[in-house]
Amino acid sequence: MDQTAAEEVREALQRIDEQVAQAAAHADEMQLLAAQISELSAEVSSPRGEVSITVDVSGRLTDLRFDDSAFDLTPRELSALVLDAVAEGYRRTSTASVDLAEATLGPQSPTVAHLRDGVEANAPRINRPDEGTIR
Incomplete structure (x- = not known):
């Protein structure tokens, strides 16, 4: 794999990591919201x-x-x-x-x-x- 392809893979993996982190943060917000509403x-x-x-x-x-x-x-x-x-x-x-x-x-x-x-x-x-x- 040449350097450009390796960099593209790293960037893609970084974007995936960021999306996973955003999804986890959103899930945490939703759980907190549900708890606040239920109270x-x-x-x-x-x-x-x-x-x-x-x-x-x-x-x-x-x-x-x-x-x-x-x-x-x-x-x-x-x-x-x-x-x-x-x-x-x-x-x-x-x-x-x-x-x-x-x-x-x-x-x-x-x-x-x-x-x-x-x-x-x-x-x-x-x-x-x-x-x-x-x-």
């Missing part, structure tokens, strides 16, 4: 504090607390406050997850676009007899 939660209280909830990034209710004033409400009013708080908690955690992904991957990332699209598609559906289904 997101939101605490939301009703406007007058009758209900306080905590939801995780999936919108799952992880804590529910009632102030004594909650027991002065009708069941329908109380249900509406809980459902509104859960929906707001989901909105907050979803927005935070998109913001984290955008900061890590950039606003044009297909992953960010997918997360952004999923926010609305996966939002809790609230069924109210007097208002129908709302999001």
Whole structure:
């Protein structure tokens, strides 16, 4: 093998090493991002504090607390406050997850676009007899 061919091989191997290092760094960033997103939660209280909830990034209710004033409400009013708080908690955690992904991957990332699209598609559906289904 002549010197030019040997140099081309070395350069090609160096480019491969750089690409492998970039891929490993990207994988590390993605693992960190996934961990950060999985730890997101939101605490939301009703406007007058009758209900306080905590939801995780999936919108799952992880804590529910009632102030004594909650027991002065009708069941329908109380249900509406809980459902509104859960929906707001989901909105907050979803927005935070998109913001984290955008900061890590950039606003044009297909992953960010997918997360952004999923926010609305996966939002809790609230069924109210007097208002129908709302999001």
